[in-house]
Amino acid sequence: MTATIIDGREVAARIRSEVAREVEAITWRGERAPGLATILVGDDPASAIYVANKRKACAEVGIADFHRPLPADASMAEVVAVIGECNRSAEVSGILLQLPVPEGLDGAALTATIVPEKDVDGLTPISVGRLVQGTPGLRPCTPLGVIELLDSYDVALEGAEAVVVGRSDLVGKPVSFLLLQRNATVTICHSRTRDLAGVCSRADVLVAAVGSPGLIGAEHVKPGAVVIDVGINRTDDGLRGDVDFEAAVGRARLITPVPGGVGPMTIAMLLRNTVAAYSLQRG
Numbered sequence: 001m002t003a004t005i006i007d008g009r010e011v012a013a014r015i016r017s018e019v020a021r022e023v024e025a026i027t028w029r030g031e032r033a034p035g036l037a038t039i040l041v042g043d044d045p046a047s048a049i050y051v052a053n054k055r056k057a058c059a060e061v062g063i064a065d066f067h068r069p070l071p072a073d074a075s076m077a078e079v080v081a082v083i084g085e086c087n088r089s090a091e092v093s094g095i096l097l098q099l100p101v102p103e104g105l106d107g108a109a110l111t112a113t114i115v116p117e118k119d120v121d122g123l124t125p126i127s128v129g130r131l132v133q134g135t136p137g138l139r140p141c142t143p144l145g146v147i148e149l150l151d152s153y154d155v156a157l158e159g160a161e162a163v164v165v166g167r168s169d170l171v172g173k174p175v176s177f178l179l180l181q182r183n184a185t186v187t188i189c190h191s192r193t194r195d196l197a198g199v200c201s202r203a204d205v206l207v208a209a210v211g212s213p214g215l216i217g218a219e220h221v222k223p224g225a226v227v228i229d230v231g232i233n234r235t236d237d238g239l240r241g242d243v244d245f246e247a248a249v250g251r252a253r254l255i256t257p258v259p260g261g262v263g264p265m266t267i268a269m270l271l272r273n274t275v276a277a278y279s280l281q282r283g
């Protein structure tokens, strides 16, 4: 068997154009366009690139850009004040605090000051609580992107054995709860899991979010499984995922490549979340 390759770029492009049409419809009605505030503290080059990409994507779909750069030596109080301004601004629909923040600042405590209605990263304690309870709310972007890819390729989740490798607050835990909400039977693996290959090889849907290049090999993949690789690892051979693609592609039914799989979905879902936040605020 050779797996069908899931084309994340194509799915992300469709979502971006859907969002662009929604924004157009909003402004056509005479309403103000949804707006995203990006708060970048310090000058970490990777964070600067991520934020620039998010702002460019917003501009492309007509979402208003409210960029709030702060110096690396900004105090907690200064960052909280900027988040507070964004919380109160009628023009700002979504707030994104780029993580990690510089040493000396508490990223989790800062994130918690974002009002849940504008929490487009879905990382505040209230948004996480809503996710766990399965009540409406904004969900984290990369996990949403994983579910969108599965839906786009008509992967049946109800009753499926889903195994998630990784238990981070950013990816592993939220994607597990999204799968649970879709009635999959979910197992979460992590660095202390015994017999990782044994557990993974039960999975109809295997999601790898570890940060360890090529960790998931042929022995982890049940024949006919759907394999979603969230990992993005910079190696001497270029970008690699957590899945040994060459080994897994011969056993899986569907598989995401790296790059071009989950990666493009994150920003697309951020755009969608920003419009969802706008609608939430309008009731």
Ligand code: NAD
Binding pocket: 142, 165, 166, 167, 168, 169, 170, 171, 172, 189, 190, 191, 192, 193, 196, 209, 210, 211, 212, 215, 230, 231, 232, 233, 262, 263, 264, 266
């Ligand atoms: P993290 O470091 O916060 O979490 C990694 C998790 O993997 C931990 O829960 C740990 O227990 C588990 N783990 C570590 N070694 C393991 C092992 N040998 N066996 C089983 N589990 C193990 O990482 P993260 O933020 O969740 O990111 C994971 C990967 O996804 C990274 O490569 C990151 O770059 C990537 N990522 C991609 C996107 C995207 O847009 N595609 C977004 C976020 C993260």
